[in-house]
Amino acid sequence: MDGAARATRSIPDRVAAFREAYRRERVGPRYSGRAHFAFTSLGGLSVIGLALSRVEPGPAAEWLTLPAVFLLGNIVEFLGHRGPMHHRRRGLGLLFHRHTEQHHRFFTHEALAYESPRDVKMVLFPPVLLLFFLGAIAAPLGALCFALISPNVGWLFVAAAVGYYLTYEWLHFCHHLPPDHPVARLAVMRQLRRHHEAHHDPSKMQRYNFNISFPLTDWLCGTLWRPEAPIEKRRRDTGT
Ligand SMILES: [Zn+2]
Ligand SMILES: [Zn+2]
Structure with a gap:
């Protein structure tokens, strides 16, 4: 039995029903997940x-553009995800709809893996x-960096910004792979996947783990979710 089949068995009914309806109504017959990924x-x-x-x-200092843009990208990713992707904002309703109302219903912490290449659309x-x-x-x-700082910084900015975009897309894609896929089983990917899996828990998605690539800004802002130690949980549950 492959990973997809195993994942299918444990998918909660409400998620399975949402996936069925989404595929039927939103994924056209000519859609190709492989072409989407390749593009x-x-x-x-x-x-x-x-x-x-x-x-x-x-x-040489011009190359500092790369880490600077990656840091900036990490902050923007955090703010965009914590903000309009999880809170309806005027003019950005599409982001909220696609992320909170679709992505988070298609994938939950109990059903994080996609089942077919057509699910790549989500x-x-x-x-x-x-x-x-x-x-x-x-x-x-x-262009602004090109004109105000130097042509090299302008080109490096474009390379780093698109590099960050691609890193986000690739890592997020890996988080939703079947768990027994060889890439998903790499130690670093298992760690990052656990981070994103906790975010997909509806009880945590508004408060924790907003970074989708590397959880740097989550760490800085104190929004990293950590499992409660058993003794703390017992104290909370019993009120002692
Ligand atoms: Zn996700
Ligand atoms: Zn989210």
Whole structure:
């Protein structure tokens, strides 16, 4: 029996019913999860390759752009997820709908794995979002860095921003793999997956584990969920 079949057996009825309806009503017959994954990956890698190919020899400090953008990306990921993805905000209702009302109902802590390549539609951002991210965020901010700091910093900004986007997409995809997939079984992936699994528990999703890639900002902001020690749980339950 493969992982998907094993996962199917333990899926709660309400999740199975939501998945059925979503697949029937929202996933068209021509949708391909593999094509979706390939578009996101190859599109992102092409932009990163193009941007890096334009970097010319210059001061070593310019390369600090990469870790700086990764830190910034981690904070934006946290704020975007804790904010509009989990709270309905004017003009950003689509984010709330797609994340809280769809992604979190399709995947819960009891049913974190996708069952077929067609379910990838509920894991990755829509392909058009990569184009939006490029055109509305990475390119204008990169151009600003290009003009105000240096051309190299501009290109490195674009490479790092798209790199972060891709890291987010790939890691989130790995969190929703069947648990016996070889990638999901890597020690580091098991650790990150547990972090995301706790977030998918409806009782925790509004309060804990908002980082989807690396839980750095969760750690800084005190929103990392940790299982209660048995003695603390007993004290809370008994009020002693
Ligand atoms: Zn998820
Ligand atoms: Zn969430």
